[in-house]
Amino acid sequence: MVLMKMKFPFEKRMKLAQGLWLLSWIATLAGAFTFTLGCFLKTELRRRAEVMDNTEIHAVPNTLMIVGLASLGINYFAGRMCQDALDAGRFPRWKTFLQPYWGVSLLFTLLMLTTVIMSYAMKGNLEWSLKIGLKNGIRFYKDTDTPGRCFQKQTIDRLQMEFQCCGNTDFKDWFEVQWISNRYLDFSSKEVKDRVKSNVDGRYLFDGVPFSCCNPSSPRPCIQDRLTNNSAHYNYEHQTEELNIYIRGCREALVNYYMGLMNTIGAAVLSIFLVQSSVLVSLRYLQTAMEAVAGQENTEIETEGYLLEKGVKETIMEYVTPVLVFLQLNQVGSEDAEAGETPAK
Amino acid sequence: MVLLKLQFPLQRRVRLAQGLWLLSWLAVLAGAFTFSLGVYLKTELLRRAEVMDNTEIHVVPNILMLVGLVTMGINLFAGRVCQDSLDSARFPPWKPFLLPWYGLAWMVCVWLLSAVVLSYALQGHLEESLKVGLRNGIRFYRDTDVPGRCFQKETIDRLQMELRCCGNTNYRDWFEVQWISNRYLDFTSKEVKDRVRSNVDGRYLMDGVPFSCCNPGSPRPCLQNHLTDNTAHYNYEHQSEELNLYNRGCRQALVDYYMGLMNTIGPGILSVISLQISVLVSLRYLHTSLEGVDPENPEADSEGYILAKGVKETLMDVKTTVFKLLQFGQVEAGDEAEAGADGEKAAS
Numbered sequence: 001m002v003l004m005k006m007k008f009p010f011e012k013r014m015k016l017a018q019g020l021w022l023l024s025w026i027a028t029l030a031g032a033f034t035f036t037l038g039c040f041l042k043t044e045l046r047r048r049a050e051v052m053d054n055t056e057i058h059a060v061p062n063t064l065m066i067v068g069l070a071s072l073g074i075n076y077f078a079g080r081m082c083q084d085a086l087d088a089g090r091f092p093r094w095k096t097f098l099q100p101y102w103g104v105s106l107l108f109t110l111l112m113l114t115t116v117i118m119s120y121a122m123k124g125n126l127e128w129s130l131k132i133g134l135k136n137g138i139r140f141y142k143d144t145d146t147p148g149r150c151f152q153k154q155t156i157d158r159l160q161m162e163f164q165c166c167g168n169t170d171f172k173d174w175f176e177v178q179w180i181s182n183r184y185l186d187f188s189s190k191e192v193k194d195r196v197k198s199n200v201d202g203r204y205l206f207d208g209v210p211f212s213c214c215n216p217s218s219p220r221p222c223i224q225d226r227l228t229n230n231s232a233h234y235n236y237e238h239q240t241e242e243l244n245i246y247i248r249g250c251r252e253a254l255v256n257y258y259m260g261l262m263n264t265i266g267a268a269v270l271s272i273f274l275v276q277s278s279v280l281v282s283l284r285y286l287q288t289a290m291e292a293v294a295g296q297e298n299t300e301i302e303t304e305g306y307l308l309e310k311g312v313k314e315t316i317m318e319y320v321t322p323v324l325v326f327l328q329l330n331q332v333g334s335e336d337a338e339a340g341e342t343p344a345k
Numbered sequence: 346m347v348l349l350k351l352q353f354p355l356q357r358r359v360r361l362a363q364g365l366w367l368l369s370w371l372a373v374l375a376g377a378f379t380f381s382l383g384v385y386l387k388t389e390l391l392r393r394a395e396v397m398d399n400t401e402i403h404v405v406p407n408i409l410m411l412v413g414l415v416t417m418g419i420n421l422f423a424g425r426v427c428q429d430s431l432d433s434a435r436f437p438p439w440k441p442f443l444l445p446w447y448g449l450a451w452m453v454c455v456w457l458l459s460a461v462v463l464s465y466a467l468q469g470h471l472e473e474s475l476k477v478g479l480r481n482g483i484r485f486y487r488d489t490d491v492p493g494r495c496f497q498k499e500t501i502d503r504l505q506m507e508l509r510c511c512g513n514t515n516y517r518d519w520f521e522v523q524w525i526s527n528r529y530l531d532f533t534s535k536e537v538k539d540r541v542r543s544n545v546d547g548r549y550l551m552d553g554v555p556f557s558c559c560n561p562g563s564p565r566p567c568l569q570n571h572l573t574d575n576t577a578h579y580n581y582e583h584q585s586e587e588l589n590l591y592n593r594g595c596r597q598a599l600v601d602y603y604m605g606l607m608n609t610i611g612p613g614i615l616s617v618i619s620l621q622i623s624v625l626v627s628l629r630y631l632h633t634s635l636e637g638v639d640p641e642n643p644e645a646d647s648e649g650y651i652l653a654k655g656v657k658e659t660l661m662d663v664k665t666t667v668f669k670l671l672q673f674g675q676v677e678a679g680d681e682a683e684a685g686a687d688g689e690k691a692a693s
Contacts, residue, residue, distance in 0.1 A: 144564035157561035161506060184565045186579035211567040214556040216502035219489035220529045222556040234531035 035068025380413030511558035
């Protein structure tokens with residue numbers, strides 16, 4: 001039972017070949033565009049690599065780049081094939097090439113679809129990576145004299161100013177960490193000694209945040225320390241004060257930013273996937289229609305084109321059976337394996 | 346004495362027309378480029394319009410935009426003329442337009458050159474404008490409850506963070522202004538009362554700066570208050586501390602930024618001028634060589650030149666024509682008008 005059979009008179013075959021040529025060039029450009037989208041996403045992820053704990057999310061842009069390059073090749077060959085299609089003499093030389101071509105192109109087209117699904121599925125992964133990365137960044141904020149960590153302060157400050165966020169989940173994360181280095185604390189003063197003695201680890205903790213948490217839109221000059229103490233500042237109530245520092249946490253800000261990017265990229269890649277699929281379907285119809293012409297004296301006859309010669313199930317069985325036979329042969333078995341082999345032949 | 350005479354056989358004329366057609370399309374693109382440069386510069390100036398006192402500097406992008414559009418127009422015209430040039434039937438209708446075209450093309454080059462010169466000459470004006478604008482911005486920083494000035498704080502804060510600068514000339518400008526609003530000062534406390542009484546105007550002045558002056562590149566958390574008091578902070582010497590705040594003043598930062606922009610735009614405009622001059626010269630040669638063609642033998646050689654007489658003589662001719670026009674316009678007695686008319690009749 002042939003799948004989706006269509007009649008192709010000579011005129012229609014001509015139009016199909018011309019349309020496919022144009023479509024394959026559009027799809028080539030789309031493949032190049034996919035590659036650039038992958039590069040762009042990778043660059044954006046690498047810019048904030050210092051606040052990410054692992055690079056698993058990089059699988060999305062990597063796959064996009066691979067798919068982009070592959071689709072450049074796939075569509076280039078599709079264009080070449082349809083250029084030769086209308087010449088019954090030149091088309092048969094592509095025959096041996098077509099079987100592996102279908103395999104590769106179907107694989108990469110499906111990979112394109114999986115990339116879009118991955119970009120949504122890996123949101124949790126990204127959030128976890130950012131949680132750990134930001135936690136470390138805040139912990140090592142004070143270590144501007146430790147090699148390897150000396151830029152954490154600048155990184156976190158610029159991140160908070162650029163994304164208009166404060167802390168990991170929110171600004172209270174700064175209260176649980178000592179973010180002022182011991183080099184700048186006067187250990188002879190009573191206030192410092194009290195604070196350091198008040199907790200088990202001997203850390204200088206206080207209810208203050210760095211200057212990069214300050215919101216420029218606030219009508220009053222920024223209040224950075226003694227945030228929970230209403231009497232420390234004139235005309236101040238910390239429960240109702242919303243504009244003083246950024247309320248949003250940096251994890252949420254970064255996740256929103258990257259999800260926004262991936263949403264836009266996902267929509268573009270989906271439309272490119274549709275273009276790519278239409279190229280493959282048109283090429284299949286052209287191939288099957290031209291195969292019926294081969295060997296005929298009158299090349300202008302009407303032929304039939306189809307997607308699959310047998311039904312979907314039978315085609316799959318056709319491919320799977322040799323694999324199963326191969327597996328049975330490899331089984332460490334006795335006459336059963338030989339018996340299994342003989343009827344399969 | 347003819348200026349820069351050249352021989353033009355038919356082949357050369359054809360090549361000149363083809364080359365000019367290509368050149369005129371390049372010049373149209375160059376005109377579009379000039380227009381977009383003008384738009385870009387104007388957008389950049391408008392972005393910081395709140396810290397500028399006047400808009401005199403806007404004359405540079407305005408000229409660029411206007412001249413860009415005019416350039417596109419005249420080069421489209423030049424392209425049409427040279428398309429028709431090799432057809433001896435279609436070329437003559439264009440002839441009367443060519444003389445004003447030369448004038449207009451010359452004016453375009455002059456205006457573009459003046460735009461480049463102005464962009465350097467107006468640097469002083471820009472600096473003055475920024476000085477006054479920033480001084481006002483710093484003075485009204487605290488007036489977040491006054492309509493019309495309520496965004497000064499956010500503007501100045503974002504400016505200082507983005508351009509990495511502090512104050513007008515440097516950070517000390519903040520010491521001379523009360524930048525904390527009275528709404529947030531506790532006038533019952535001794536410290537506030539002392540500070541307010543210590544100066545004539547009753548302002549709360551302190552040696553502190555807003556948070557937007559803080560430098561993220563500093564190894565220690567930002568020190569904003571008691572900046573001149575070494576004992577107020579542990580391990581702090583204000584004379585040697587360089588990384589705590591931004592050292593540059595915002596006026597300097599903005600002037601550097603805009604001069605950098607204009608330095609980049611300058612060479613682009615100069616190349617547009619040279620392109621336009623080459624279109625002008627080529628069209629003049631094409632025009633004069635086609636005029637020299639013998640109508641009975643259209644494929645013969647002809648001569649092309651830039652000016653029929655020398656430069657001096659051409660200028661004298663132009664002067665005489667202008668005087669004649671002026672004489673016609675003069676309100677004069679009958680005798681002089683008649684004598685002038687008689688004189689011209691004799692001359693022509």
